Amino acid sequence: MPFHYPNGSLYHHDAKARPKKQLVSSRTRFDNRGMSLEEEINESNQYYRARDIAVIYKKPIPLQIVKVDYPKRSAAVIKEAYFRRPSTTDYNGVYQGYYLDFEAKETKNKASFPLKNFHQHQIDHMRRCLRQAGICFVIVRFVSLDRLFVYPASPLITYWDQQTNGGRKSIPLNEISATGFEVHYALKPRIPYLKAIDQLLATSTIDKGDHHGQ
Numbered sequence: 001m002p003f004h005y006p007n008g009s010l011y012h013h014d015a016k017a018r019p020k021k022q023l024v025s026s027r028t029r030f031d032n033r034g035m036s037l038e039e040e041i042n043e044s045n046q047y048y049r050a051r052d053i054a055v056i057y058k059k060p061i062p063l064q065i066v067k068v069d070y071p072k073r074s075a076a077v078i079k080e081a082y083f084r085r086p087s088t089t090d091y092n093g094v095y096q097g098y099y100l101d102f103e104a105k106e107t108k109n110k111a112s113f114p115l116k117n118f119h120q121h122q123i124d125h126m127r128r129c130l131r132q133a134g135i136c137f138v139i140v141r142f143v144s145l146d147r148l149f150v151y152p153a154s155p156l157i158t159y160w161d162q163q164t165n166g167g168r169k170s171i172p173l174n175e176i177s178a179t180g181f182e183v184h185y186a187l188k189p190r191i192p193y194l195k196a197i198d199q200l201l202a203t204s205t206i207d208k209g210d211h212h213g214q
Contacts, residue, residue: 035190037104037141041091044189054194056093056100088125089136095194098201099134101126106141112170113140115163123160126153135200139183139193140176150196151180 035043038058048054089103103126105117126136136153151171159171181196 037106037139038090040190041104041139041193044191044193045091045093047189048194054093054095054100056091056095058091059088089122095135095197099129099132100136100197101129101134102137102139104139104141106143108143109170110142110144110173112168112172113142113176114170115160116169118156118160123157127157130154130157135197135204137197137200139191140180142173145173148183148185148191149176149180150183150193150200151176152200155179 042058045054045056045058048056089101091104092099092101094100103118103122105113107113107117129136130153138151138153138156140149140151141147142149155175156171159168161167163169181199183191183193183196186192
């Protein structure tokens with residue numbers, strides 16, 4: 001089923017795949033082969049919610065349905081739809097009094113992550129969240145390498161801004177490894193990314209008191 005942006009251009013979803021600071025011992029991913037990154041994050045979020053660790057959900061996609069077929073009286077099939085407005089990031093929620101807002105992206109590249117995987121409105125949204133002391137980041141998976149990182153929004157935004165002045169069109173893997181936090185697959189949850197957020201918060205200058213009463 002085709003989806004379109006508000007300007008009419010066709011939407012292409014970064015669908016499937018897999019993804020220096022060691023956070024969790026590496027384990028073989030026996031029970032989740034074939035799952036998409038989105039499915040793994042959704043399952044991890046369900047685990048966190050069930051144990052009152054965090055309340056994080058995937059944001060609903062704002063769609064305008066324009067064509068529906070009814071092959072059966074009891075079933076409707078959406079054939080064409082448009083985004084009502086540009087979507088922002090994939091996920092948001094709250095963890096230990098902090099607002100979390102993040103995107104999930106994948107690449108088959110082995111040496112760098114292309115900035116073309118992002119859109120200007122997503123960068124603008126993360127920039128606004130950072131101004132409100134939100135915790136913004138990207139969960140990046142290098143499919144071919146089977147490596148997964150939590151990469152903070154601040155250095156991402158820096159790379160994004162620099163590309164308009166002749167800077168790189170991608171973020172090197174060694175930069176993501178050095179500035180981000182590598183996450184290793186586990187059994188429960190599949191992607192224990194909140195351990196990376198704990199480490200990000202430990203190095204952050206954000207004062208938890210800034211989140212309350214303002």
